[in-house]
Amino acid sequence: MCAWRRLHGSVQTLRGSVTRGSVASTSVTQRQPGWGGGLPSHQSLSTGGALRNDFFKDLEAQLAAMRQKAMDALPGSSWTPFEINPNLPPETADIVIVGGGVVGWSIAYWLKQKEKLSKGMRVLVVERDPTYSQASTVLSAGGIRQQFSLLENIHLSLASADFMRNINEHLSVVNEDPVDLQFNQSGYLFLASEEVAHIMEQNYNTQRMSGAKVSLLSQHQLKEKFPWINTEGVVLASYGLENEGWFDPWTLLNAFRRKAISLGVIQCFGEVTNFKYTTHVRMTADDEQMDVRRIKSVKVQMPNSMEYQPVECAIVVNAAGAFSGRLAETLGIGLGPKDSLAGIPVPVEPRKRYVYVVHCPDGPGLDTPFLIDYSGVYFRREGLGGNYICGISPEEAEEPDTSNLDVDHQFFEDKVWPKLANRVPAFEKLKVTSAWAGFYDYNTFDQNGIIGLHPLINNMYFATGFSGHGLQHSPAVGRAVAELILDGEFQTLDLKGFSFRRILAQEPMLERNIV
């Protein structure tokens, strides 16, 4: 009798715990057909609610809850009387990567791929926005090309194309679906007018020597190959035969993320707002004082909350894309006196670019390359239903406001459509079905990436400023940064030209053909 009352007493407390919080235990109960092949035990046919708490109706849930309670009471369980937010990052990490875009996750994957001991280091990727609503990666047009003028850029693209060709060798996870990038092998087509034809020829020679498969077309050959182009004013065209085209950036991002997490990278959603650092004062050769900082910990603020967690770390990687300049400012880069090293800011700022989706039933067909005109307008095919994606880079003086991602439709009417219709007469009759805007992590200095350490901060590696080419270079850049961190120098591709030295010495590495 008293045993029954004792049991009844424990039922009351259990009932309380079950109703309060442990929804997880009920979902774990398995479906088992009752004897006679009838209903599973927790499915009831009555439509009214229970009048009283009945112990035996919910037997499986009760037993599971009791089991969980017993396991929590044993040592070795992670039960604490305080409620801890499970989304907080760990208190310590070896490498913190600020920015969860494709570059950040590529670096995380390569770091774990290259580490000598498995679980040898703890890598944390901190991303501000779990929905990726403003991330440049997912808003990108997704193209990859080798038609650059700088050797480093060509090699980066070639290496990334090689990576994507064998992507399942690199990024496949056991028991999961293989990665399908939806790569369209249609190539890029650049059109050159009289004034810039010689630049295109020089670039063609550089590209050919580096191993990119590009072909030059005269005006006549161009008309023959692509009869829907109006070749007026076009003197030379350069067409990529292989390893060029476009793909789905979200798939690549998730492939990197899935593989990196399977290798042990920790993902955290939060914003890096502050750093704790120590400062050494060094004297330069000119008897100038230099404050060299070493980051000790990173303050990660939880989204929409006052909660934060300081993460002690050894190395920080700045892969924050369009917002890397702002992040570097919190460390004091750019806030010093104008003629000193500390006065030169990291020249990366967000620039808004519009992408318009248009529908044209009479447009060019399956073989449409990613066409880039010398006037700056570009377009590519999207899907099989006569839809195209187009846009243009605005002039320096007319850069749109970057405080939001609103689309200016008048910009299409004024700037994009006339040039597009001039180049492709079929586009005179089209309809804009959709549009979006995204940020370039624009390097205001020379529009090329910045990879490497900053002289004033001992342990912050930068991988940013790619000005629209971050996505297509991301696999190779990830590998390069991982080599820089783990081996101390570049092993496969020599990207010393992308270091901070050129910014501090004011020697720009300019590239032609920026879109």
Next chain:
Amino acid sequence: MLLNWRAKVGRDRLQRKNLYYGYTRKFYGPEIASAYYILSLGGGFRFVGQSEWFRANSRGKFSWEFLNYKDSLVEEVDMSHTVINYTGLSNLERQQHLRTLKLQGCPEVDDWFLAGLHMFQDSLEELDISHCTQITAGGLAALRNLRGLKRLNVSYLPKISSPGLVIILLEEMLPHCQITAEGYDLSLRQAVEETS
């Protein structure tokens, strides 16, 4: 971990089969090297001006007679049901007279392989890529470069999402080419059910 190891062994085996036959090429020339590669993978080929095919039998054994024809050029290649892939394609690099390429049922032929076919853009007249499971519409766009293509077989490709539309677009893209595309359900019955 065992699954990872098994996958890696499979990939290594594939890579070894598709290696670049540089040594053979240096000593015997590119045509003999390509011929040797084709035979060792289990395919067959025919020289220009001859009517007999050189093939490996089902056990993988082949005769070495092709060594007698050092200066002949390869005109037709049949690599159906072999494991040729993109790296193996580099072995066929300098075959400027290749007119027919049959790749029916090759499991490793994918979109990147089709993009690599641009090296035959002047000479290739017939291409058969039916039953290749990894080809999608994005790779078919790369066939644009094959200017001289007269016959194309794209039957039974499972990864093409809307086959009727893709076939029409292919016909527009390659106007002088005769396209064979069987094995697709091109009926309009589904669309009628949705609208009614």
